[in-house]
Amino acid sequence: MDAKTHIGYFVKNNLVLVTIMILTTATALIEPKFLTVANLGNLMNQFGPLSFVALGMTLAIIGGFIDLSVAGIVSLCAVFTISMIDVLGQGGALIAGLMAGAAMGLLNAFIVVSCGALTQAKALFITYGLSAVYSAAALLYTDGATQHMSHLTSRTDLFRAVGSGRAGFIPASFLLFIVIMALLHIFLVRTQTGREICLTGANITAADLSGIPVKRRITLVFVLSGMLSAFGAIVLFSRITTASPLLGANYETNAILAVVVGGTSLAGGRGSVVRTMLGVMLVILLSNCLNLLGVSTYLQSVCKGAVLIIAIWLDRRRAK
Amino acid sequence: MDKQLSDVILSVEHVSKTFPGVKALDDVSLQVGRGVVHGIVGENGAGKSTLMKILSGVYTKDAGTVVFDGQTIEKTTPMESLRRGLSIIYQEFSLIPSMTVGENIFLGRFKEAGGMRGTHQKAKELLEQIGSSIHTHSRVSELSTSEKQMVEIAKALSFRSKLIIMDEPSSSLTEEELAKLGDIINQMRSEGISILYISHKLDEIFEYCDFVTVMRDGHVIDTRPASELDRKEMVGMMVGRTIENEYPERPRVVGTPLMKVEHLTTNKLKDISFTLNRGEILGFVGLVGAGRTEIVRAIYGADKVKRKEIRIGGETAKITSPRDGKKYGMAFVPEDRKQQGLVLPFSVESNISMASLKKLKKGVFLSPDKERKMADGRISGLLIKTPSPTSAIVNLSGGNQQKCIIGRWLETEPKILIMDEPTRGIDVGAKYEIYMLMKKVVEAGGSIILISSELPEVLNMSNRVLTIADGRITGEFDPEKVSAQEIMNRAIG
Amino acid sequence: MSVVTKMVKEIEKRKALTAILLMLFMMLFFDTRFYTAYNLLDMLNSAAILAMLAFGVTIVIICGGCDFSIGSMMSLAGIITIKLMDHMPLGIAIAAAVACGALVGFINGFLVVKQKTEPFIITLGMGMLLKGIAQQITDAHPVPAKNLSYMKIANGKLLFGIPNLIIIMVVMLLLFYYILRYTSFGRNCYAVGGDYNVASQSGIRAEKIKWSAFVICGAMAAFCGVLLSSKLNTGSSIYGDSTALSVNCGCVVGGTSFAGGVGGIPQSFIGLLAIQVLENCMNMLGINAYVQQVCEGVIILLILWFDNYTQKRKEEAV
Numbered sequence A: 001m002d003a004k005t006h007i008g009y010f011v012k013n014n015l016v017l018v019t020i021m022i023l024t025t026a027t028a029l030i031e032p033k034f035l036t037v038a039n040l041g042n043l044m045n046q047f048g049p050l051s052f053v054a055l056g057m058t059l060a061i062i063g064g065f066i067d068l069s070v071a072g073i074v075s076l077c078a079v080f081t082i083s084m085i086d087v088l089g090q091g092g093a094l095i096a097g098l099m100a101g102a103a104m105g106l107l108n109a110f111i112v113v114s115c116g117a118l119t120q121a122k123a124l125f126i127t128y129g130l131s132a133v134y135s136a137a138a139l140l141y142t143d144g145a146t147q148h149m150s151h152l153t154s155r156t157d158l159f160r161a162v163g164s165g166r167a168g169f170i171p172a173s174f175l176l177f178i179v180i181m182a183l184l185h186i187f188l189v190r191t192q193t194g195r196e197i198c199l200t201g202a203n204i205t206a207a208d209l210s211g212i213p214v215k216r217r218i219t220l221v222f223v224l225s226g227m228l229s230a231f232g233a234i235v236l237f238s239r240i241t242t243a244s245p246l247l248g249a250n251y252e253t254n255a256i257l258a259v260v261v262g263g264t265s266l267a268g269g270r271g272s273v274v275r276t277m278l279g280v281m282l283v284i285l286l287s288n289c290l291n292l293l294g295v296s297t298y299l300q301s302v303c304k305g306a307v308l309i310i311a312i313w314l315d316r317r318r319a320k
Numbered sequence B: 001m002d003k004q005l006s007d008v009i010l011s012v013e014h015v016s017k018t019f020p021g022v023k024a025l026d027d028v029s030l031q032v033g034r035g036v037v038h039g040i041v042g043e044n045g046a047g048k049s050t051l052m053k054i055l056s057g058v059y060t061k062d063a064g065t066v067v068f069d070g071q072t073i074e075k076t077t078p079m080e081s082l083r084r085g086l087s088i089i090y091q092e093f094s095l096i097p098s099m100t101v102g103e104n105i106f107l108g109r110f111k112e113a114g115g116m117r118g119t120h121q122k123a124k125e126l127l128e129q130i131g132s133s134i135h136t137h138s139r140v141s142e143l144s145t146s147e148k149q150m151v152e153i154a155k156a157l158s159f160r161s162k163l164i165i166m167d168e169p170s171s172s173l174t175e176e177e178l179a180k181l182g183d184i185i186n187q188m189r190s191e192g193i194s195i196l197y198i199s200h201k202l203d204e205i206f207e208y209c210d211f212v213t214v215m216r217d218g219h220v221i222d223t224r225p226a227s228e229l230d231r232k233e234m235v236g237m238m239v240g241r242t243i244e245n246e247y248p249e250r251p252r253v254v255g256t257p258l259m260k261v262e263h264l265t266t267n268k269l270k271d272i273s274f275t276l277n278r279g280e281i282l283g284f285v286g287l288v289g290a291g292r293t294e295i296v297r298a299i300y301g302a303d304k305v306k307r308k309e310i311r312i313g314g315e316t317a318k319i320t321s322p323r324d325g326k327k328y329g330m331a332f333v334p335e336d337r338k339q340q341g342l343v344l345p346f347s348v349e350s351n352i353s354m355a356s357l358k359k360l361k362k363g364v365f366l367s368p369d370k371e372r373k374m375a376d377g378r379i380s381g382l383l384i385k386t387p388s389p390t391s392a393i394v395n396l397s398g399g400n401q402q403k404c405i406i407g408r409w410l411e412t413e414p415k416i417l418i419m420d421e422p423t424r425g426i427d428v429g430a431k432y433e434i435y436m437l438m439k440k441v442v443e444a445g446g447s448i449i450l451i452s453s454e455l456p457e458v459l460n461m462s463n464r465v466l467t468i469a470d471g472r473i474t475g476e477f478d479p480e481k482v483s484a485q486e487i488m489n490r491a492i493g
Numbered sequence C: 001m002s003v004v005t006k007m008v009k010e011i012e013k014r015k016a017l018t019a020i021l022l023m024l025f026m027m028l029f030f031d032t033r034f035y036t037a038y039n040l041l042d043m044l045n046s047a048a049i050l051a052m053l054a055f056g057v058t059i060v061i062i063c064g065g066c067d068f069s070i071g072s073m074m075s076l077a078g079i080i081t082i083k084l085m086d087h088m089p090l091g092i093a094i095a096a097a098v099a100c101g102a103l104v105g106f107i108n109g110f111l112v113v114k115q116k117t118e119p120f121i122i123t124l125g126m127g128m129l130l131k132g133i134a135q136q137i138t139d140a141h142p143v144p145a146k147n148l149s150y151m152k153i154a155n156g157k158l159l160f161g162i163p164n165l166i167i168i169m170v171v172m173l174l175l176f177y178y179i180l181r182y183t184s185f186g187r188n189c190y191a192v193g194g195d196y197n198v199a200s201q202s203g204i205r206a207e208k209i210k211w212s213a214f215v216i217c218g219a220m221a222a223f224c225g226v227l228l229s230s231k232l233n234t235g236s237s238i239y240g241d242s243t244a245l246s247v248n249c250g251c252v253v254g255g256t257s258f259a260g261g262v263g264g265i266p267q268s269f270i271g272l273l274a275i276q277v278l279e280n281c282m283n284m285l286g287i288n289a290y291v292q293q294v295c296e297g298v299i300i301l302l303i304l305w306f307d308n309y310t311q312k313r314k315e316e317a318v
Helices: A003-013 A015-030 A037-045 A049-062 A070-114 A120-142 A157-164 A172-190 A192-202 A204-209 A214-240 A251-262 A273-292 A297-319 B048-056 B078-084 B101-105 B115-129 B145-158 B175-190 B202-208 B231-239 B292-300 B322-327 B337-341 B348-353 B368-381 B398-410 B428-443 B455-461 B484-492 C003-013 C015-027 C037-062 C070-085 C090-114 C119-138 C148-155 C164-182 C184-194 C196-201 C206-232 C243-254 C265-284 C289-316
Strands: B008-019 B022-033 B037-041 B063-068 B071-073 B086-089 B163-167 B194-198 B211-216 B219-225 B257-265 B272-277 B281-286 B307-312 B315-317 B330-333 B416-420 B447-451 B464-469 B472-477
Touching: A003 A015, A015 A273, A037 A172, A049 A070, A049 A172, A049 A192, A049 A214, A049 A251, A049 A273, A070 A120, A070 A157, A070 A214, A070 A251, A070 C289, A120 C119, A120 C243, A120 C289, A157 A172, A157 A214, A172 A192, A172 A214, A172 A273, A192 A204, A192 A214, A204 A214, A204 B337, A251 A273, A251 A297, A251 C119, A273 A297, A297 C119, B008 B048, B008 B194, B022 B048, B022 B063, B022 B194, B022 B211, B037 B202, B048 B063, B048 B078, B048 B086, B048 B163, B048 B194, B071 B078, B078 B086, B086 B145, B101 B115, B101 B145, B101 C184, B115 B145, B115 C164, B145 B175, B175 B194, B175 B202, B194 B202, B202 B231, B211 B231, B219 B231, B231 B484, B257 B292, B272 B281, B272 B447, B272 B472, B281 B292, B281 B455, B281 B484, B292 B307, B292 B322, B292 B330, B292 B416, B292 B447, B322 B330, B330 B398, B337 B398, B348 B368, B348 B398, B368 B398, B398 B428, B416 B428, B428 B447, B428 B455, B447 B455, B455 B484, B464 B484, B472 B484, C003 C015, C015 C243, C015 C265, C037 C070, C037 C164, C037 C184, C037 C206, C037 C243, C037 C265, C070 C090, C070 C119, C070 C148, C070 C206, C070 C243, C090 C119, C090 C206, C148 C164, C148 C206, C164 C184, C164 C206, C164 C265, C184 C196, C184 C206, C196 C206, C243 C265, C243 C289, C265 C289
Parallel strands: B022 B219, B037 B194, B037 B211, B086 B163, B163 B194, B281 B447, B281 B464, B330 B416, B416 B447
Antiparallel strands: B008 B022, B008 B063, B063 B071, B211 B219, B257 B272, B257 B307, B307 B315, B464 B472
16 A cells, blocks of 8 residues: 555545544634643634533444434423422422433433334434424423523522533533543443443344344433433533523534534444544534634525535445 | 247347345346247246346346347346336335326326326226226225235336336235236236336236246356256256255254244234254244244344244243343344344454443443453454454454354353354355354254245254244254255255 | 214314314304404405415325425515516516425425435424515515505405405315326325335336425425415515424324325315314404414414324234
């Protein structure tokens, strides 16, 4: 192999890393301050709500599904949790919020499994419909009004710490992200249940015939995805200190974008949460770069849509 | 061919076709006369369907010539063959269930048929021509099997076919429907249409056919007028000789009853009851679609059933999912390796370990060392040829993939190993190794249920054979005492 | 079969129609303005655009696909027309918008048919992209149409005082009904959705048919966008946010199945009408808008559940 094909091979196999390097270099060239410690902290700070939702989406996709209900879960969990702070105190509200996310995930799984929508395509419709229900429930719950943390009487320092606290220059949410990602990685790679989720996602028939409890694994995947979305919601409203019932809009597409761009295949079974971290990073760098270039937020969403379509297309071509 | 046909519609000369690892057709020659009903018989896998698909244009032949109606045909497509006047009615009908009868007959020819009105009018005429009163506006999904067949025949006639190939046309027809089919065949013959009649059911072959060609292992054994053949001779030609040393000597020690299955009933299976003994290989013989796979899937808990009672070692076993089946010591090597057995994007080692992940646990975690050791053990024990345990299983040959699946199940130390077509698409050497594995399993006290379409394989490996036809057990034999012909006879039903 | 089981079967088959009749009957007992000529006509008028969207989507669903980019396509097409109107004749502006829709459909079709990607996720991504474009053009502000004659397209009453929208809808209904029912293209759509392999083996150019379906659907969505912006005399990027789900599911309510090959234009029309009547009833009864949204979501979910469950039952029949 000569040097040229060698490089081509590396680029092909590490497309994400290469793109990240290119984006970093480009950004650094446009904005020399980009490579400072302060900005590094900023960059980490951007690993916010989306990164948690994307972790949940990664689990769902590895398990053979795409969970489109995350947008609704984020909206509903945000307004629910914030309203619980005065009722249950901040610790109780945090737990209640996560539980609500898990409960919604459980409902997703129940509906998907009970009507036998066990293929990715069929479950897409169901989870999308569920997202509409959750979003509407969020509106109903708040009567359409945005909830403000500053209007609460209880203490909210826990939430504020989660949202915008820092240890040194490292944001707390980033630390949490790293910890959860590491745990999930170990869960998927090193535990029996995690392995069974991967096998179910890759070939549900073979997994079933090998005695793996596929329906329970699917349920677990949806529950975890719901919980992680709830966590994303908590980070989100803690950071902006308000929760609108429309908070979660577009989270599903952005999360899928991060997962697919990271290199986890939509075919199921293969992928990793570490790749998703790279995917999130790429999305952040892309936004940064576009911001620096003065591209409007609207055009940025056009770019994201285009990148999503192209990433799915490439994923499909690789599968062929 | 010793007998010259005066007017030949189809002539196949020296046609061969090879698939990776298998020679499906080897120098096949065949002539079909105009206005003649010509039967083709042979076991599963004898090459009948490959020949058919070459004629229709689904496959391309490797060598040889095909002449249809005076035209030499090189490459063709199913649609071209249809337009040329060669129709095929497959066992799995090529009809669209959600559409009406009329539209199915003129599928893709809406304009030609003259729009909606023309379609239904012409369809009605065609159906009347074969004496069928099916309403052309009914949906195909609402029709019975025999009605669907009528629609297929009407579709073939709509192309003014000169030759109609029928693949197992009689399967799942009642006596009455069968008689009607006979009438239609006779009618078409009298109109000068040739029919290539492919069937397992020898009675029908004798009843309808003028000539019979017997195929085996991709060869044409002989073609003769039906009147010059008798049933016994034909079965003899289908089964052929068996080469004894392809198989290891079968173990003879059979123990006490291990599993009793009673009253197993589904839509397809009718009150199946049998016993499996310890240390026994029990063979299931039957034609494709007879219900062999359905029986084992139902026992293993993979399919829903109307009724079943299973007792394992005297205890009543409640099995409603494959997981339950596994708990009771069953293991299942499925028929469709790629779809149901392998997890293709995964490595050899994770394919081997997937049914016994519990054994890999070290605390709460899976131990990669244990997994590697497990895989290494199976790879060397089963002589699996793979670059490394971490290679993707998709890159292995069929035989090695199958050994991985068997290895997966041996890890669970099963009491009952169910093997559905374990040697399909596997080369001879690997086959022998799989037979040796089966022998080892029963010698260690396990029991095996073996399903295979290769009669010699079942007969040489099994201690006992059950014949299955139409969802029923039709007989029980000791393969050492009874001839292959007799067993085949019973399996044909 | 007893009379009762026969009736149950018939109701199951025509569940959308039954639901409409049930709601109409129910409304007799409430003292609302429901049964006024004004309300009924208004209801039909607001159903018109959704119904027309559904006609395009129906073809795609019958071919075994689905299109979730129609909402954004609709809002974008309205904006394009209004923006172009100032620089060229109205007719050309409208034609350009419809051409854009066809182009988007062409791209959707390419990705789904040629590249074999999952239509749901691809069209969802496409919707996001189109919405971004719409926002970019308008800076996320509504754009009013300056040309007053534009408004007349949707709001005028050309014949016997019937709103133009309803007339256009009826014409489209007949046109699409004719295409699906009586043309070779239409029948081939059913074949492709019913069984892709059998269809292509029967000499039907399945790829081309399915691809065309996406193009038609995109063009139709754009046309509906023109009508909507004419009706409201504004174009805005927020129109059509929830349209895709309700239109796609409205088709299923009517009896067009996501499995493909089943359904038709009248069914989809009835399905969409059912959703519209439900909305109107709830409005008339003064039900909170958010409760309405939840109800609609739950109903859509139930329908999806049944669509899947019947398939599962068919596959699993013991």
